[in-house]
Amino acid sequence: MSVSNMLENWKNFRHMHPVDDAPHAEYKWAMSIDLDACTGCNACTVACYAENNLPVVGKDKFNAGQQMHWMRIERYWDEDKRDFPDQGAQFLPMMCQHCEAAPCETVCPAGATNHTADGLNSQVYNRCIGSRYCSANCPFKVRYFNWYDYPTTDNVWPAEMTEQLNPDVTVRGKGVMEKCTFCVQRLERAKNNARTEGRLVKDGEVQTACQQACPTNAISFGNLVEPESKVAKQWAHQQVELAREGQAKDEQEGGSKLRGYRIFEELRAYPSVMYLERVRESAI
Amino acid sequence: MEKDIREDIAWAKINGDVLKSLETPRPLYWVILLVALAMFGVGLGCEIYQYNIGMGVANLNNPHVWGLYIATFIFWIGMSHSGTLLSAILHLMHADWRKPIYRFAEAMTTFSLMTAGLFVMVHLGRLWQFYYAVPYPNERWTWPNFQSPLLWDAMAIFTYLSSSVIFLYVGMIPDLAIARDNIHSGWRKKLYTLLALGWEGTDRQWRNFRVTYLTVACFLIPLAVSVHSIVASDFAMSQQPGWHVTSFPPYFVAGALYSGCAAIITLFIILRYVFKFEEYMTMPILRKVVRLTFAIAMVWTYLNLIEYASVWYSHDEAAKAVLIQKATGPYAPFWWMMNFCGSVVPLLMMVKRFQTNIPMMFAVSLLLNLGMWLERWMIVSPTFSHGYYPWTWDHFQWPSLVQWGMVFGSFGWFTLLFMVFCKVFPSVSMYEVKEMVYHRSLALKNNELAEKGAH
Amino acid sequence: MIENGINRRDFLKVMGWGGAAVALAGCGNTSVQDGKEIVTSYASLDLPEYAIPGISVYFNSTCAQCDAGCNIAGRVREGRVLKLEGNPASPINRGKTCGLGQAGVQAHYNPDRVRQPLLRTGGKTEELAWDKAFALINEKVGGAKGNEVAFLTGGLSGHAKVLFTNYMDALGSKSHYVYEAVAPSVVRAANKKAYGVEMPRLHIDKARVVVSFGADFLGAWVSPVHFSQQYAQFRKGSNGQRGVLVQIESKMTLTGANADRWLAVRPGTEGIVALGVIHALGEAGMSLPADVAALSKAYDAERVSKDTGVSAEQIKKLATLLKERTPSLVIAGSAAEGYAHGSQNAAAIALLNRVLGNIGKTIDAPATVPFPQVAVETGKRSALEALSGSMAGGAVKVLFTYAANPVYSAPAALKFKENLGKVPFKVAFAHFMDETAQEADLVLPLDSAMEEWGTVVPEYMPETAQLNIRQPLMERLHTETRGVGDIMLALLKQSRPNDYKDFDDFYAYLRNAILKNKAALGGAGTDDDTFWMETLSKGIAPMGTAMGKLAATPAASGLSLPAPAEADSAYPLRLIPYVTPNLRDGRHANQPWLQESPDPLTTIVWDTWVEMHPSTAAKLGVVEGDIVEVSSRSGTVQAQAYIFPGIHPDAISMPLGNGHTSMGRWANGVGVNTFALLDQVVDKDTGELALNETQVKVSKTGKRVIVVKDEGFAGGSQAGKKIAVRTSTDKVELTGEV
Ligand SMILES: Nc1nc2c(c(=O)[nH]1)N[C@H]1C(S)=C(S)[C@@H](COP(=O)(O)OP(=O)(O)OC[C@H]3O[C@@H](n4cnc5c(=O)[nH]c(N)nc54)[C@H](O)[C@@H]3O)O[C@H]1N2
Ligand SMILES: Nc1nc2c(c(=O)[nH]1)N[C@H]1C(S)=C(S)[C@@H](COP(=O)(O)OP(=O)(O)OC[C@H]3O[C@@H](n4cnc5c(=O)[nH]c(N)nc54)[C@H](O)[C@@H]3O)O[C@H]1N2
Ligand code: SF4
């Protein structure tokens, strides 16, 4: 525990976000979600439960606001007081946006939530002391705290149900914070495999569980550093840039005919998730 | 003008009166002690329950992750400022009327910091790992996150607490020697002998003592200001509506001094009554404390209004929504009560007649503290119930009995510590009261001489 | 994949429990504090060379959560199935799954599964050995003649169906009742009449406009994962021409929530809307066939608007859109079929497809299944009425039930449970002690879909005919459960020992059956072992390329729609039971992921609710969370009210699937059973229970609860923030999008 070591670590640990002084070299994981394709079906949510050992908390705790869904599907209505919502509802899958300048990271006293070299907002369960400051400062409120010790709570994982748990993912005990990890265990595996073969992860080689389940392919995921990846191409086409708040789209008068945006861009958290606006037919 | 203290109190009487407070307690003392113990027991029971079952029993939720623990933590940190204000600041300003009352105020500082520390602990989801938030030597070479205001908090509180304990102790050494010399047997004798560090009142000792005391006082003042500024930074450095307010540090410090002063009035009145300290805790001193409190109340009111105004005139819609929410939403009764207690009730202190009306000042001081406690709650909770993200707005969260139980218990814990302190250590500074009496009598003599000379 | 003929069971046996113990210890399901862990060394396990600890192996199989029969890949590690993923080679689901499908593992690992054959006599339950159970069945069927032995099953296909059929033949019984509580059986019958096939292939992806009359094809209708895939294509469109979806229904379904235009229609008047659109198309200059023109003449926009509540302007707009953008596709779904004139509604809607020239373009004939014995036999609600009748008359001596829970889902008027009591001997093949198993004399515990062998012919096949393979993804969790195939084989061995003596178990039977038809299943020229391994590895066997033909054209003759029903003064509201994407007919209610997965539209979890339009609620003085009493002529339940804009004011809606009294820890006592309210009104043409014909009245009870839902205080409001943003087609350029 030397000071020089600390300073060295510090350099790696905190640099100017997003990526001014240390641009992502090999990977920058990012997502885009097409709200016009998303039907709000919830398959992604359930897939995330299955992949990431999320506890089912039951009705009472759900009522108390203690549910643990890393991916939640929000449903919005138009607010113009028509008799019927005759343009349907609007669905929005919301999970950790893996902000490049994540407000949750700077405030964590223990350094339990960090930025990884490949642009993830990581969560180190063992290091977390449960101060919940990160959640307090997350603009999207996508962090979920283990209010109870779910592994030992009745009917969370009774008997054989434990056999379903994904061994690649820790089962969290009480008092730690958790949230969407972009399925980091899948990313790590893919990276390891690629490294063994002396190459980088190829586009499409790794999917997040939500993306994999999504029946409408609304979710795309990949490496933003790789210009040929689908996600990079989508971001480029929509002129959404990681390190900007307010995009070309917002600046053009009368709209830009593009539909990519990130939520709360004005807060300068620089999310890694781009949404594509839902579209409705104007002729009907 | 009435006198702060009679100048003809014999030094032996001062010793006697104060040391009497260390003697076998009256039944009233035991009653208070038992009540405090019971209250503490309630809090402790709640914590044991929460520790075993999980933080969920506090009825916090996502995203309403902070509640009364943090609010009460700030409250107690605020309390601690009274002692520093009276002992250190007024000491430097040579306001000698502080002398009969600063000792217990300093004890308050220490004990409220200890109480505040408990709230940090009970708030943590994994309190058994609390040390991850402080830099400590470990084989993994891992450091905490120096960027986090919560870490500054941890360090500031530790520093402030240890400095306060040193300050309290150093200032007590001459009195401990008096106690040693006047008590002839038992554990007390041993204790005072040990703690008095061989004080004999030599000239050299006094000179060293003065320098040390002054140094620690100087050191403590910036600490006190910083500790609450840092607590304010927990909020001001965040990005949340209702929290990221530039004026928070001075606002918090003002609030801290405010609640500290109010608590001094409360304890002043209690000690005066319980230990029969009427000779030392006199009405003129009370009046001075009340006036000081009033002044701080107005500073706080001003800063409070600044905050509302700056939110209102900024174009920060989210922050504005939180403010409107405070005034009209589920927290509205508490928010209005805070404004009433914090800014309207102190107006009573302007009335001269009331300034020495003990029952009234007692009630006022309690209301001010209620207001200050509500202020902290109103800073913490409404932001969670109505933050940036509408989907997660939660206007229904209500602290569970476990949270209330621990808030309640903390007052028991504080009282417990304070009552024990009062029986073990002189809660009025004997040597300084003597100084005060001496200075006053000197002044009197000079005046008399001058008068005579004039004739 | 597995290259040699290793016995999978042996492998799984080795892996199963040992692997589980390791995983239990390793997965961290011990608390950080107590530090207790069980450590099992991998070295003590004798692993086949392809099984590497820590590396997942995927086995293809078939989802058993609904009849869509999606092809799935089970992710297996250290002998445990961890997760179900879609099989990317599947023409149905193309690597995708729905939430219900994801939860399949919870059917398997469910702690409330039946684990032992149970004999229940006079309120006493005792465990029984399998040979005793089989002997008992033999004795009972021996004492009954022919049709006195009845079978009540859910939709059946594949080789299990073959064995069922053979067993019934052996007993000389023709009493097979195939029952599904919420199947689109009226639409199937109407399709058969209109197009000559029960379920034509729908090309949503090729259509530029889709008009759906309450077909929740993105949620719970027929093959939702497949249709969702098509939908995604349809939305992207071709040449930047995004497909337009118009949904016409009385209660907004998930599909309705995704429509460009959602039209609230007065319940039961869907057919009138269809004829109105035809009329408007004629007005707009489209030439109508004479019979259609004659029929639709009376349906001018104003009248239709008055009858249905859909504005004349909308009808005209819709007609214009349909005229301009071709091809289109019109789908009749549950909103249309749930009435006494449901078949007529469906027929009117089919007519619209004819007028628009969609037949043969976006509506196509399905593949022909060359082996009718394995083809899917879909369930009908009318089956239950017939069975209930013959039970009441004492005509059933032995009843087998499989994959159906009529005691839970039958309309009260059938008195099903009471009639069931008249059957002297009831055998339930059960995963759970559900309401029907509770009434049985003998309960036979089934393997989960992750333990059994089988084949499935999907109800809806988007391309050529396919035989889906279901194979064990791991060793049995409980030693005494059996696959339904194994049970049927054992029973057949009792009746026809000689025919089946060559087959040790169902696996052997299945392997033989498939290898016998190797050539027809795409294996000509390969040796048996290779073909078998390849088939298992792919999880899908093609059954030839023959496609059927659309053998009919929707006709106007015989079509007559009743005038819109007047409100019944005693029961003024109409109940629209909602088939939710999560719970469907309720058989999966004991899977906690599904209970905790919010309903997409209301975001409610763990309960049943009563949806009503704000205006209806205002009239009744009801606010969200009020416990209301909903009474029909058949029953009464109490449930929480939820104010929901997407429903016609004349109707209320309640989800099906909850309100179990016997199922398991996560289902019992959750919500109320909406089936209990249904009136026994049937579609006049098919005799199918008309699901939307129940009339109800709603009254407040004075009690109020907090509705447990994901939606927060702000409800569905974005509070003016830019969160879920929507634009319109004239403001975007979709061509060139990646
Ligand atoms: N069979 C067997 N078991 C062993 C051992 C053995 O030798 N053999 N060794 C033991 C020893 S010594 C150790 S140290 C442990 C190690 O056991 P684990 O701690 O389980 O170690 P890993 O598998 O390396 O990492 C766990 C997971 O963390 C994910 N991960 C990576 N970065 C992040 C992040 O930023 N946030 C989050 N939330 N997850 C992340 C990875 O993808 C991976 O899935 O195993 C012990 N168990
Ligand atoms: N690529 C890669 N490298 C890694 C890791 C990784 O995940 N991936 N993980 C890292 C981690 S977390 C760890 S802890 C290390 C572990 O690295 P090592 O400490 O090297 O661990 P092992 O290889 O498990 O065991 C060391 C040796 O101890 C022997 N041994 C067993 N019992 C005894 C005993 O009672 N006495 C003696 N004298 N010897 C005994 C074993 O036979 C073995 O030869 O590896 C690190 N290296
Ligand atoms: S979305 Fe919230 S939790 Fe995720 S990185 Fe951003 S601030 Fe952190």
Ligand code: SF4
């Ligand atoms: S809850 Fe855990 S991750 Fe979040 S700030 Fe506290 S210690 Fe850090």
Ligand code: SF4
């Ligand atoms: S990326 Fe992975 S962890 Fe995040 S929501 Fe999707 S499935 Fe869950």
Ligand code: SF4
């Ligand atoms: S699975 Fe896909 S379509 Fe369904 S809610 Fe999730 S993102 Fe939307």
Ligand code: SF4
């Ligand atoms: S649609 Fe049916 S078969 Fe397909 S994944 Fe979902 S539940 Fe399984």
